[in-house]
Amino acid sequence: MIYDNLLALTARAPVTSGLRQGEVFTPYAALVERIGRLAVGFIERGIESGDPVALLIPNSPDLFVTAHALFAIGAIAMPLGETATRSELAMLAQKARPKAVISTPGLSSAAELLMTDAALGTPLFLTSTLPEGNATAQLPKLTGDTTALYLFSSGSTGLPKVVPHTHAELIADSERASTAWEIQPDDIVLDILPGNFAMGFLLGATQAVAGGATTLYWSDPLPLALSRKKLLDAMVRERVTVMGAVPAMYEIVAGQTGSFDLRLRLAFSGGVALKRPIFEAVRERLGTTLRQDYGSTEAIMFSHNNSVDPDASWASVGKPAGEARVRIVPFDTEFGPSVGEMEIRSSSLMRGYLGDAVANAQAFDEGWFKTGDLASLDEAGRIFIRGRSKLLIEVSGYKIDPIEVEETLMTLPAVTEAAVAGIPDSRNGNRLIAFVVRGADVSADELIRYARERLSVQKVPAEIAFIDALPRSPAGKVLRARLREL
Numbered sequence: 001m002i003y004d005n006l007l008a009l010t011a012r013a014p015v016t017s018g019l020r021q022g023e024v025f026t027p028y029a030a031l032v033e034r035i036g037r038l039a040v041g042f043i044e045r046g047i048e049s050g051d052p053v054a055l056l057i058p059n060s061p062d063l064f065v066t067a068h069a070l071f072a073i074g075a076i077a078m079p080l081g082e083t084a085t086r087s088e089l090a091m092l093a094q095k096a097r098p099k100a101v102i103s104t105p106g107l108s109s110a111a112e113l114l115m116t117d118a119a120l121g122t123p124l125f126l127t128s129t130l131p132e133g134n135a136t137a138q139l140p141k142l143t144g145d146t147t148a149l150y151l152f153s154s155g156s157t158g159l160p161k162v163v164p165h166t167h168a169e170l171i172a173d174s175e176r177a178s179t180a181w182e183i184q185p186d187d188i189v190l191d192i193l194p195g196n197f198a199m200g201f202l203l204g205a206t207q208a209v210a211g212g213a214t215t216l217y218w219s220d221p222l223p224l225a226l227s228r229k230k231l232l233d234a235m236v237r238e239r240v241t242v243m244g245a246v247p248a249m250y251e252i253v254a255g256q257t258g259s260f261d262l263r264l265r266l267a268f269s270g271g272v273a274l275k276r277p278i279f280e281a282v283r284e285r286l287g288t289t290l291r292q293d294y295g296s297t298e299a300i301m302f303s304h305n306n307s308v309d310p311d312a313s314w315a316s317v318g319k320p321a322g323e324a325r326v327r328i329v330p331f332d333t334e335f336g337p338s339v340g341e342m343e344i345r346s347s348s349l350m351r352g353y354l355g356d357a358v359a360n361a362q363a364f365d366e367g368w369f370k371t372g373d374l375a376s377l378d379e380a381g382r383i384f385i386r387g388r389s390k391l392l393i394e395v396s397g398y399k400i401d402p403i404e405v406e407e408t409l410m411t412l413p414a415v416t417e418a419a420v421a422g423i424p425d426s427r428n429g430n431r432l433i434a435f436v437v438r439g440a441d442v443s444a445d446e447l448i449r450y451a452r453e454r455l456s457v458q459k460v461p462a463e464i465a466f467i468d469a470l471p472r473s474p475a476g477k478v479l480r481a482r483l484r485e486l
Contacts, residue, residue, distance in 0.1 A: 001071075001143070001167035001171065002171060002206070003035070003039070003072035003139065007032060009209055009212060010028040010029055014185050015027055015029070017185050017212050017213060019031060019064060019214070019215050019217065020216045020217070020238065021060055021217040021219075026061060031064065034132070035065050036135040036139075039072035040134055041069075041131030041133040042070065042131065043073055045100075045123070045125075047070075047099060048073070048074075049075060049146070050074060050147070051076065051098075052075070052078050052150055053070055053075055053077060053078060053099060053101070053102060054098040054101045054102070055077055055103075056080050056082060056104065056110060056111050056114070057102065058104065059193065059194055060217050060219070062127045063204070064205055067079070067149075067201075073139060074140050074142050074146050076148060076150055077148065079151075079196045079201055082110075082195075083457060084196075085454055085455060086117065087117075087454050088456060089110065089113075089117070090113075090114060093114050093115075093118035095152075096150050096354070097118075098120065100124070100125060101120070101124045103124060103127070104127050104128075105128050111124050143167075144166060144167050145166050146166060146167050149164070149170060151165065151201075151297045152196070152297070153296070153399070161353040163298055163354075166351075169347065170348070171206075172346070172347035173206065173301055174202070174207050174209075175210055176322040176323075177300075177301040177304075178207055178210035180301070180322070181211075181242060181266055181268070182266075183208060183210065183211025183212075187208070187211065187214070188213065189214065189215050189241070190216050190218060190235060191203045191208070191215055191218065192219075192231070192249065193244070197397070198297045198300060199244060199295065199301075199397075203244055216234070216240060224252050224253070225255075228253050229256055231253065232256055232262075235260070235262055235264075236261055241264060241265050242267075243264065243268075244267075244269070245269060247272055247275065248427050248428050248429075250290060251278045251426075254285040260286075262286055262288070266291065267282060268293045268305075269290055269292055269293065270294065271398070272429035273429060274290065274314070274315070277426065279314050289310045290314075291305045291310060292305045292314075292317045294317035298350045299324075299346055299349045299350070299369060301321065302326075302344055302346060303320045304318045304319075304321050305317060305318030306318060307380075307382065313382055316378070316382040317383050317384075319381050320383075322347075324346035325346070326342060326343070326344050326375075326377070327344075327368065328342060328376065328377060329343055329365070331374060339386045340376075341389050342371045342373045342375035344371060345369065372388055372389050373385050373387075373388060373389070374388060391480070393421075393422035394430055395422070395432060395458045396428045398458045400432065400459050402419070402421070402480075404459065405434065405455065408451060408455055409451060414440040414442035415437070415438065416437045416438060416439035418435065418436050419434070421435070421480060421484055431462040432460070432461040433461060433462065433463045434464050435465050435466075435470065435483055436464055436465070437468065438466060444463070447461075
């Protein structure tokens with residue numbers, strides 16, 4: 001399905017469209033040829049339809065061709081975070097049980113540890129020596145309900161879960177996104193998000209190519225705050241017209257001094273709520289109006305703000321795109337009766353978490369996905385996100401489960417109890433504060449180092465606050481709303 005769709009898209013795309021990273025440009029026609037050879041090579045190495053394959057590959061043309069080769073044979077691409085900790089990678093591998101692991105040479109050590117820790121008897125392939133077979137060999141015919149992709153989400157009920165997406169769902173998402181963004185063959189689409197992030201993977205793998213556009217992958221070993229001038233220079237040189245990122249990235253890029261002759265016609269943000277100062281900074285420094293989108297790992301791209309008066313509606317994530325639908329379910333909130341829990345449906349919504357009946361029962365309401373976001377609709381049907389109905393805390397576009405962080409801290413014998421709260425932060429949406437009850441002497445620095453060794457950087461508390469006891473209700477429940485007051 002996805003491979004056949006890619007062949008059709010490639011046939012219509014101009015020879016000037018393809019993938020670019022650094023000085024290297026590869027047209028879609030050449031990419032499709034390599035994808036066919038890799039697909040056959042995977043079959044010859046024993047990878048079959050339905051087999052999950054873990055990908056420790058930065059967002060890049062390598063990730064594009066590897067994922068599409070897996071799609072072509074009905075296998076399941078499973079992109080993992082290159083900055084994830086050893087324990088996080090092992091946990092995700094134990095959940096999905098990949099049939100093979102594919103890694104860049106630079107991440108081969110992490111891949112080997114992943115296979116050891118998760119007790120996987122699987123082969124490891126390096127992107128520098130991927131097997132290529134006879135491109136004329138017959139590839140399997142796939143149906144739309146064939147699983148194509150495993151993403152990982154904290155979802156609406158806690159610890160990371162496997163989010164499967166089918167071929168039909170990914171094709172529907174790419175058509176919805178490229179139509180909403182009006183992607184054209186002469187567009188240059190910048191992708192700066194990591195490949196394990198749904199928005200980063202899909203923008204580069206399926207959404208830009210659906211409109212026949214060229215994808216420019218950006219990566220730099222330095223943090224964005226130190227490489228932003230190089231990024232802006234590249235955007236000018238490559239005449240980038242479309243980009244998507246989280247608000248914190250826009251704030252960093254817009255903070256670069258000097259003037260840049262950008263050609264941006266569309267910049268959209270997602271992952272975390274946009275703040276007005278960032279909206280203003282992007283308009284002033286980058287010369288474009290930042291538009292908000294809404295999506296999730298479970299539903300992928302859902303809505304886009306294409307209002308003719310973006311200044312008045314800057315805080316909205318827009319209307320549902322394509323055939324997507326939204327409803328607001330009554331929910332007791334501090335915002336009044338117009339605000340409730342947002343439930344959504346679309347043709348790219350997952351059918352359910354892998355092997356988790358309890359989570360699925362909590363996540364769906366008669367086929368509607370319960371996003372956990374509190375929202376309202378204006379008279380034009382635009383969505384305004386007002387807050388969260390669940391525990392998840394948004395940090396730099398990532399949804400962090402505080403329970404996961406708390407349980408990690410409490411594996412240290414010196415920690416008797418821990419509770420994590422998100423404190424509003426203008427750059428990252430929230431910063432994590434861990435409230436800790438000590439059972440033995442331990443410093444804040446020791447706790448942060450301990451967390452850093454076991455959790456991804458966005459999950460590590462920015463601050464530790466030591467308290468004598470956690471605030472609790474008469475029933476013993478932690479009063480999380482009180483934590484912010486502390």
